[in-house]
Amino acid sequence: MRELEIEQHEKKKKPAFGINNAHPDVHPAILTLGVQMNQFILVGSSARCLGFMLAMKRLINDYECPAGATISRHLPGHYFSRQIDYLISARPMSTALGNSIRWLKTEIAAISPELSEEAAKKLLCEKIDVFIRERITAASEAIVNTTAGRYINDGDTILTFSKSSVVEKSLLEAHSRGTNFKVLVVDSSHLFEGKNLLTTLVRAGIDVEYIKAALVDHYMGSVTRALLGAHSLQANGSLHSRAGCSKIARSASQKGIPVIVCCESIKFSEKFTSDGIIGNEFGDTDIIAPDNNCDNGGMFGGWRNQPTTSLSSFMFDTTPARYIKAVISEHGTLGPTNCPNVLRANSSSTPLR
């Protein structure tokens, strides 16, 4: 048992990733996107969603409907699924990506068959632009505005974990508004994304401290707020985010420090998981036992040949709703369990709201 059984099981389900394995139908823009996701060049839920939407715009522009078929029937069919299968083989689907794919499919299927192919393509591209503007760009602006305006105040010490683009923007915005506050960046040992945040904050001239997650309890005494980003927010209010988040949130909420999550409603999921393992993603075990270290007979030397040793490195964890005080979305500040209310409101009106 070299890896956890559950991990092997997950890997068996997953087709091997590679441009060579991709179906010939996969569009070049999607091919590139897949590689970027697989190599962690393009990380972050919103960034991946944005990248996907832009790639789809290129795909739609290049798309030619076969004779005898209509765009509303042919495009969302096999052709579309092949693109998605390829992307899933690059990296497991995220909630935001899933939500936007579902939205796009509905929009394509709703196109009137009387529309000419050119007009239909133009309409779709416009709709994608509106989607990007409303659900990603404007949403994150609204969140930044609320967070910087109301939840970051003079004299605060803000704890943040790993890197979230919307938290980063909020901190920069609050700084540019002249708020006087300190930031404590806690980094995960996964992709060390906190370092990117650190660089940006230091460049902006914000008073910032950088620590490893293991030390967080020592520093918690001086923290006044914890601002966290999200991978997705589940229907029962629990937060799916970079591994380590749960520990930070628990530590903060037990000390009476309000834990605030910044999350666009595109990341709201109608599902929830009973634990942190289901729907998780397996990262590189090299961060625990670097391969070069092993080869030279280091601490984990030869672990791959040891039948009793297994390593696993989860990318995400689940923070229960009870550790979260507030969720800031483009619909204002919500309680963590109000996620279904927003989903219901969104689905009862037009798909875009």
Place this chain on the structure above:
Amino acid sequence: MSHPTTLNPNDKPSGSKPGIVYSEMGEFDILSHYSRLLGEDPSKSMPIAAIESLCALCDGIEANTIHELLSTIQLGSDTLKEAVPNAISLTAGCDLFTKFITRHSHDDPRDFDTFKKKLQSNGHLFAQRARKARSIVAENGLKVVTNNPVIFVHGYSRCVMAILLNAREKGRKFKVICTETRPSCQGLRTAKELRAAGISVAVIDDNAVTYAMNKATFALVGAEGTLTDASIINVMGTQNVALAARNIDRPFYVATETHKFVDMFPVDQYMIPVKQNVIVFDPEGVEGAMSQEELTFVDYVDPKYITSFVTEMGLMSPTMVGDKIITTRLEG
């Protein structure tokens, strides 16, 4: 709203006094109307007085268009919020009324006079419904006053009084432990009124909350305002009661009408929109605690300590309360 006749509270004529609505259609002293309503009827709560004042403002000002009428109401509620030091429960009433009016403003825009009349009657209907809410709360409160309980009460709340007096009337047997709630001594008022109704009351010192909690079956308090995450704002010391109750697993009930639900989301007690100087280091000429003469200090209770809300919609869990406020917000 960018309309030439848009009214702005900052564009007041020189020499203006707080609490008076100045507009092209005339002026109306909303603050004194509001204070008079509260003075005339001590059982009237702040949001209802606010709603009635706004109704009176609609009646008193000669508006000629829908827009003028709506912006007058907006201006009136802004003026009132500005003039009153602790405006949480008042904000609830004003916001609800404005929302109610705006939602019905699209109903029949053809004939302004009929529209205005309808709107005014809607406003009065709304105020009437809000007034009726407390008696329904009192009825629903009977569900918690069972098996001869000893009820722990803090401060003076009209809803709590209504529940207890109603329970007494219906022949329920119970006793009350009540704090003095200094410095406002609201608790003494509670005790006096309950004793007058023949209910046996023990008044305890504010410091004896945890000492006395063991003898109580549950705690029942009112709320000035209920916020989006179902936390409540109430007289200072309520959090002590909540913590004492939680410590030995006594249910903590909050009696309130739904028109006191406010869409605000402070994440801790220091973010509530009331300016109160509770903690002041080395103030000049003050030896003891900061005085509460101008304003009674308010406290914040986190929803995790609240067992249930007793409202006119029945018993509501904190999650249901949050759901209701968010749903109202999303409906726009």
